[in-house]
Amino acid sequence: MEEPRKRARPGRVPAPAGRTSRPRQAEVARLAGVSQATVSLVLGARKQGATISEETRRKVLDAVRALGYVPDPAASRLAAARNNLLGVFSFTSTFPTDVQHSYYPFLVGVEQEAAARGYDLVLFTGSSTGGAGAAGPNALARVRLADGCLFLGRHAPAEELRRLVADGFPVVHLGRRDELEGLAWVGADYISASQEVVAHLAALGHRRIVLVREDDEAPASTDREHGFLKGLEEAGLPGGPAAVFRSADPERELTAERLRGWLDEGVTAFVAEETDTGDAWRALHGAAHFVGIDCPRDASLALLGSPPPDLAEEPVPTGFDIPRPQLGAAAVRMLAALVSGEEAAEPLVACTFRPGSTAGPAPARY
Amino acid sequence: MEEPRKRARPGRVPAPAGRTSRPRQAEVARLAGVSQATVSLVLGARKQGATISEETRRKVLDAVRALGYVPDPAASRLAAARNNLLGVFSFTSTFPTDVQHSYYPFLVGVEQEAAARGYDLVLFTGSSTGGAGAAGPNALARVRLADGCLFLGRHAPAEELRRLVADGFPVVHLGRRDELEGLAWVGADYISASQEVVAHLAALGHRRIVLVREDDEAPASTDREHGFLKGLEEAGLPGGPAAVFRSADPERELTAERLRGWLDEGVTAFVAEETDTGDAWRALHGAAHFVGIDCPRDASLALLGSPPPDLAEEPVPTGFDIPRPQLGAAAVRMLAALVSGEEAAEPLVACTFRPGSTAGPAPARY
DNA sequence: GCGCATTACTAATACGCATTAGTGATCCGG
DNA sequence: CCGGATCACTAATGCGTATTAGTAATGCGC
Structure with a gap:
């Protein structure tokens, strides 16, 4: 009646002759x-x-x-049980050929913080290139191998994210994302940072300030506008729609005439938001140059974020920097908290004010 | 005799009230x-x-x-019995703050190839910061949770690597590494690439060519010299020790006098090896400029590799590029082969010739 | 000196899926 | 019309670890 229990399973390779398999x-x-x-x-x-x-x-x-x-x-x-692995999922390749678009700066902080907390990282690439789980509707399912997962980029499919969250799987999104109920995220505090820039300009004596923004509903954009307006209000300066120039194509629509018009109305400082393309800043910068403004003598410029690479050589814009490594670290902290069931950590990371050289005292009027 | 089989396991949460857990x-x-x-x-x-x-x-x-x-x-x-995880181990942080020193270019290829083959990547950092497995003498043991592991950088401790290899754990080193018996590696084919550069110069009519190299015993250096000499031989040009200038500090030792001496002897082309610092090329480039050589009219220069970042703006050096992403991809292919017990893949990756603009026809003699 | 704790383990089992050795049907050729 | 082949599927088992019920062996109080 003795069954042969130890028979080798045919489907399994019995470890290349002589070698021992990984110990159990x-x-x-x-x-x-x-x-x-x-x-x-x-x-x-x-x-x-x-x-x-x-x-x-x-x-x-x-x-x-x-x-x-x-x-x-x-x-x-x-x-x-746990396995001390944290997933990092990016819908697009984590290491794109074009370094410019990579998540590298975030990963610096992610790696550090994860290591400090005793986690190793698993990179899940969900790109169209195929990926381990094919690009099927369940491309995200693989992440369940880890104790929790960090999501980079705004392309993570909402439906699957929702599913993970609903199942109680620890998930943190890098970048604000409110529309998904229960999704934890960490993001930069654009409101405070923008407000601070306006306060800086106000302190320099500027009384009329205009924000140039793109036509975009992303939280990153609305937050900046929000902070901008809040800054104006705090300083007792005129806000309202007139203080915000919104354009889907600032490079075409932010004309020299328009800029001159503002100057004639007494506007002495201009603020642009940072976007993927950097178009708002590029347009503002270009128009100011075209009109012949000597910045910061004639007027001040500020950028709510970092300049695009092609404008990095120019005089450093007054504004703020997004502390990407710190954001990555904060994301890991929050994820670790979720994994271990602790209280959620702080979702907002402060940006750092960058004095720059494009803002100076407001010119004397007339 | 009936054991209660379906009793709930105390350690398990029975799915938040009402909501059923995900289906099996x-x-x-x-x-x-x-x-x-x-x-x-x-x-x-x-x-x-x-x-x-x-x-x-x-x-x-x-x-x-x-x-x-x-x-x-x-x-x-x-x-x-397959985790579909490939480890990536770097002794220094995988994402150093300074992007310049990172393995980014390799990772581009590593990620792509791994994704294409259905593997996810686990990042291990052997730095003192810890990682999940502390930095003990067995810091490398943790990589065993993957199906195999890729090692970046020359700092991987030999003793532990040997241990992994001896245990039959699939390991691939990125960069040639012969001293460790049985260690699989992939590397750039510096020999062929260097030879090709010499052939190019010879075809341009150069009859005396000198190699400037640093004092270094790394395979990457000796391979280039080897290929250089081979190229000379194939072209029927004079080789031997006189054709190679070896210096521990080329910036000091490659003087203007020395350069003039070579020119007087009829040398019309100079080749420098690429190193971490780029000193050989910098020295060669500097001396040529100092002596007032109009390159490539008076003499040709070539670089066996890529220029250091600070010289990237100069005219593109004739030479070759190391296809880092392809190297990363090749490493993954080899690792995948080891993991699945297939035949080992090709360890050498061809470099791509870069015409550049620092080499031209040999000047007419006298 | 007997019951009851406590200590220090081990046996048994579950987790969810993949794999394979069966097991009835049905089909087919001679 | 019978032995074997093929088809479509199921039962059984293992993967490696965590957890818990159980079990000797000892200590302790009265």
């Missing part, structure tokens, strides 16, 4: 002369009071080191 | 009126010829859709 807890147990369960107890972060003698613990740990044992992440997860 | 294959099977195995067969990419009727397949797929079934990656990978 069972092998550690054998070497230490204990049971597999004991190995698990020694290694695990005991929740209940299972007591292990010092002697046994030492034997097990020695065996672990001797064999170079490392727990299998899939098995840990299946058994409802 | 078993539930799909129940709904479709088939067995769990059948569901697995329908969903899996059958390797063996298990045949399923169209009728059944449809029922299963309908049930899958109806329940919103998504496979659990932990279970899949555990059962398949």
Whole structure:
């Protein structure tokens, strides 16, 4: 009646001749002369009071080191435990050929913070290039292998994200994202930063300030406008629609005439928002140059963010910098908090004011 | 004798009240009126010829859709005895603050190739910052949670690498590394590339060519010299020690006098190797400029590699480019081959010749 | 010196899926 | 019309770990 239990499974390659396969807890147990369960107890972060003698613990740990044992992440997860892996998912390639568009600056902080907290990172690439889970409707499912996952970029499909969140899987989105109920995110505090820039200009004596923004409903844009207007209000300056120039194509619509018009109306400072393309700043910068404005003598310019690479050589714009590494780190902190069930961490990261050289005292009127 | 099999496991949260946890294959099977195995067969990419009727397949797929079934990656990978994870280990931080020193260009290719082959990447950092596995003497042990691991940079401790290799753990080193028996690596084919550059110069009529190299025993250096000499030989030009100028500090030792001496001896072309610092090229470039050489009219210059960033603006040097993304991709291919037990892939990656503008026809003699 | 704790383990089992060895049907050739 | 082949599917089992119920072995109080 004895069934042959140890028969080799045909589908499995029995490790290339002579080589030992990766060690399992069972092998550690054998070497230490204990049971597999004991190995698990020694290694695990005991929740209940299972007591292990010092002697046994030492034997097990020695065996672990001797064999170079490392727990299998899939098995840990299946058994409802942690595996100390945090996922990083980007819908587009994490390392695009064009460095400019990469998430590199964020990853700097992500890697550091993750390492500091004892997590390793798993890169899930969900791009059209194929990806491990094909590009099917469940491209995001793979991330469940990790303890939690960070999402980069605004392209993460809402439906699948919602599903992960609904299942209680720890998820953090890098970049504000309110429309998805229950989705945790971290983002830059554009409101305060924009407000600070306006305060700076006001302190320099500017009394009329105009914001140039693109036609965009992203939170990043509306937040800046919000902060801008708040800054005006705090300084007791005129706000309202007249203070905001909104254009879908600023490079064409922000004409020299329009700029002269503003100057004639007494506007002495201009603020542009930062966008992917940097068009608002480019347009503002170009028009000012065209009109022959000597900046910051005749008028001041400020940029709510960083300049596009092609304008990086120009005099440093007054404005603020988005601390990308810190954002990445904050995202990891929040994810770690979710994973371990702690209280959620702070979602907003402060931007740093950049004095720059495009803003100066308001010119004397007339 | 009946054991209570379905008793709830205390450690598990029984899905937030009301909401059912996500479906399993078993539930799909129940709904479709088939067995769990059948569901697995329908969903899996059958390797063996298990045949399923169209009728059944449809029922299963309908049930899958109806329940919103998504496979659990932990279970899949555990059962398949394959995590589909490739490790990427760098001794220094994978994402240093200074992008210049990063492995970014390699990672571009690594990510693409890994994604195309269905692998996800696990990032391991061996720096002192810790990572999940502390920095102990077994810092490398953690990479075993992946199916195999790629090593970047020459700092990977030999002893531990040897251990991994000896244990049969699939390892690939990015960059040639012969001293470690059995270590698989991929590297650029500097020999052929250097040879090609010499051939190009010879075809332009140059009859005496000198190589400027630093004092370094790295394979990357010796390979270039090897290819350089081979190129001379093929072209029937004078080689030997006189054709190679080796210096630990070329910027000081490659003086104007020395350069003039070579020119007087009839040397019309100079080749520098690329190094971390780019000193050989910088020295050569500087001396030529100092002596007042009109390049490429009076003499030709070539660089065996890419110029350092600070000299990137100068006229593009004739030479070759190291296809870093391709190198990364080749490394992944080799690692994938090792993991799946296939035949090893090609370790050498061809460099691409870069015409540049610093080499031209040899000047008429006298 | 007997019951009851406590200590230090081990046996058994579940997690969700993939794989394979069956197992009835049905078909086919001679 | 019978032995074998093919088809379509299911039962059973294993992957590696975490958890818990159980079990000897000892200690302790009265």
